Amino acid sequence: MTRAAVLAGLGGCLPPRLVTNEELAARLDSSDEWVRSRTGIRQRYMAEAGVLTSDLAVGAGSRALKSSGDPHVDALVVATTTPDRPCPATAPTVASKLGLGHAAAWDVSAVCTGFLYALASGAGLIAAGGAERVLVIGAETFSRILNPADRSTSVIFGDGAGAVVLRAGDPDEVGALGPFDLGSDGEGVELITVPAGGPPPDGMDQGPAPEDYYFTMQGKKVFWLAVQRMGQSAQTVLDRTGWRVEDVDHLVAHQANHRITRRLADEIGLPRERAVSNIAEVGNTAAASIPLALAHAHAAGALTPGDRVLLTAFGGGLTWGATTLTWPAVERS
Structure with missing residues (x-):
């Protein structure tokens, strides 16, 4: 079964x-x-x-x-x-x-x-x-x-x-996660990275510069790659789930930047108002961003049991992914 x-x-x-x-x-x-x-x-x-x-x-x-x-x-x-x-x-x-x-x-x-x-x-x-x-x-x-x-x-x-x-x-019950699409591209490792970290490379005469221990990101390149990869991954899981774009009630994308979220909605043909956003209140919380966005939308009463939800994200690695979910009746914590 x-x-x-x-x-x-x-x-x-x-x-x-x-x-x-x-x-x-x-x-x-x-x-x-x-x-x-x-x-x-x-x-x-x-x-x-x-x-x-x-x-x-x-x-x-x-x-x-x-x-x-x-x-x-x-x-x-x-x-x-x-x-x-x-x-x-x-x-x-x-x-x-x-x-x-x-x-x-x-x-x-x-x-x-x-x-x-x-x-x-x-x-x-x-x-x-x-x-x-x-x-x-x-x-x-x-x-x-x-x-x-x-x-x-x-x-x-x-x-x-x-x-x-x-x-x-059961796969058919409300709340069941749909199929996943996950991907990566190590050729883009320098676009989102902390340059230094871990044991020092063999043969190094001196350690990394202090600023190399901080997070860096090439924003302009990341913007367009994020829109492209999330859009492709989102369409893949919609096809696997058997949903049309117009069937989606809520897009919950990684909260990276409000312009990325709006451009992504345009890219997949979804009205911008269906994109859940809490970035104004919490900023970009990286791996916490999607579940926090879900929690805040649920607390606000924006998610109704039976709503069709599309989740997608893009991050360092480079990595990306998407899945679908029919929203269940969940107790507010």
Whole structure:
């Protein structure tokens, strides 16, 4: 009998410190108008010293488990670019803090596409019979890897976490995830990257420059690649699901930039007003962006059971992906 992963719980978590455009503009050659016009962002949240990615993941995960009505899962997948440590993975720490016992726990690293890769991992585990319930979390403290002097990146990103609980179910029931499309292109590794990191290369006379430990992005090239790859991936899963573009009630794309989201909607032929957006309130939260957008839209009552939802993302690697989902009745956490 075919098994499918069904969305059964949802939760989000933001650190308490709110950072406005005006606060950043005070130390950068920028302004609130400049940031809003180019990104659509007016504020973001940043973790204070001592707040770890695992802490935000626990906040989102606990809310998702409460929303699902059952605190037990067989596995946990954490998507993050900013783990607590390079080694070991952050997921076992999160599992321990959540009281998940000896559940399987591992990290996925695909930058802004990380949540979709993690979602596919959890769905695949359920489909293969390896788990009945899986908690999937996207969590980031991206502010820790930003160059505070770089206007092009420091105004874009924020910290946060979002999570969903998946349970085994029937492919035809409301809440079941549809087919996935995932891709990568390592030729674009330098477009979205932290140049330094890990053990030093053999034969190096000196270490990397201090700025090489910060996140960098070639924005103009990324813009068009993101639109192209997400558009292609979205169309692929629509075809596999048997949906027409006009059947889609909500597009939930990675919240990278409001211009990218609007251009993507145009690219696939979907009215812009069907694109869910929370980037103005939280900024780009990388792997946390899609589940946070879902959590905020659900809390606002914008998602109705039976709505057809298209998820898609693009991130460093380069990586991209998409899937479909018919929205279920989910308790608000």
